[in-house]
Amino acid sequence: xxxxxxxxxxxxxxxxxxxxxxxxxxxxxxxxxxxxxxxxxxxxxxxxxxxxxxxxxxxxxxxxxxxxxxxxxxxxxxxxxxxxxxxxxxxxxxxxxxxxxxxxxxxxxxxxxxxxxxxxxxxxxxxxxxxxxxxxxxxxxxxxxxxxxxxxxx
Numbered sequence: 681x682x683x684x685x686x687x688x689x690x691x692x693x694x695x696x697x698x699x700x701x702x703x704x705x706x707x708x709x710x711x712x713x714x715x716x717x718x719x720x721x722x723x724x725x726x727x728x729x730x731x732x733x734x735x736x737x738x739x740x741x742x743x744x745x746x747x748x749x750x751x752x753x754x755x756x757x758x759x760x761x762x763x764x765x766x767x768x769x770x771x772x773x774x775x776x777x778x779x780x781x782x783x784x785x786x787x788x789x790x791x792x793x794x795x796x797x798x799x800x801x802x803x804x805x806x807x808x809x810x811x812x813x814x815x816x817x818x819x820x821x822x823x824x825x826x827x828x829x830x831x832x833x834x
């Protein structure tokens with residue numbers, strides 16, 4: 681039986697990548713669309729859950745503010761991590777605050793849900809919608825940056 685080997689040449693690599701200079705591949709339209717779709721689904725589900733909840737308005741405001749805070753903080757983390765990887769200067773204070781904010785938003789959500797008088801299924805729903813939204817925001821930010829970088833260097 682013959683061994684199958686994967687061989688790549690400079691020519692085949694450059695055909696598969698949008699930018700042969702940097703080796704960066706532009707994300708596919710399907711991946712970009714899926715990322716935006718997941719972000720919209722997560723945020724919309726979280727907000728619909730809040731609007732249908734029987735909690736007081738100040739509690740709804742707390743959870744909505746945590747969602748916004750979490751989305752902003754994970755985008756800051758993604759940007760600062762990516763900047764550091766690409767050699768773009770990032771101050772350690774900004775880098776640290778970005779991570780602290782992300783951890784704080786998740787911790788505050790967990791504490792809020794732990795102490796809330798909600799059914800366990802509702803707590804799980806809010807937690808999953810929150811995490812889905814945060815992950816999707818990171819992916820959307822990454823795709824946006826990759827597309828901009830691929831378009832600017834071509």
